[in-house]
Amino acid sequence: MEKKGLKVFQIGKTKVFLRAGQMAELDARIAEVLSSAAxxxxxxxxxxxxxxxxxxxxxxxxxxxxxxRGRLACKLYESLREAAAVKLQKNIRRYQSRKAYRKLWSLGVCIANRFKGNGCS
Incomplete structure (x- = not known):
């Protein structure tokens, strides 16, 4: 009670006696403490x-x-795969064309050599 600033009070065996008006002040302080806790x-x-x-x-x-990010990675993978497939097809076609051209060229050389009388080498 002294810590809370209540000066006039008396403690009995089972009760605490306060002066008039101090109970209201004590209730206000209790309400303030409960309010701050809440x-x-x-x-x-x-x-x-x-x-x-x-x-x-x-x-x-x-x-x-x-x-x-996963969706973008899938799209990037698809585009890279398509580009790789196109590049692979291009190189295979180039190889086949070159092979056919060389075969045709060697055949032409062979025919030219036959007309010259040298034979095929």
């Missing part, structure tokens, strides 16, 4: 809920980002 609890709960919501939102954003 505010602290509410602040902790609101902070906890906001953090949970933030973490859930961040997880969702990370999940969406990973899905889009």
């Amino acid at each position: 505010k602290a609890i509410q602040q902790c709960i609101l902070s906890h809920n906001a953090r949970k919501q933030f973490i859930a939102l961040r997880k969702a954003a990370i999940h969406v980002q990973s899905l889009w």
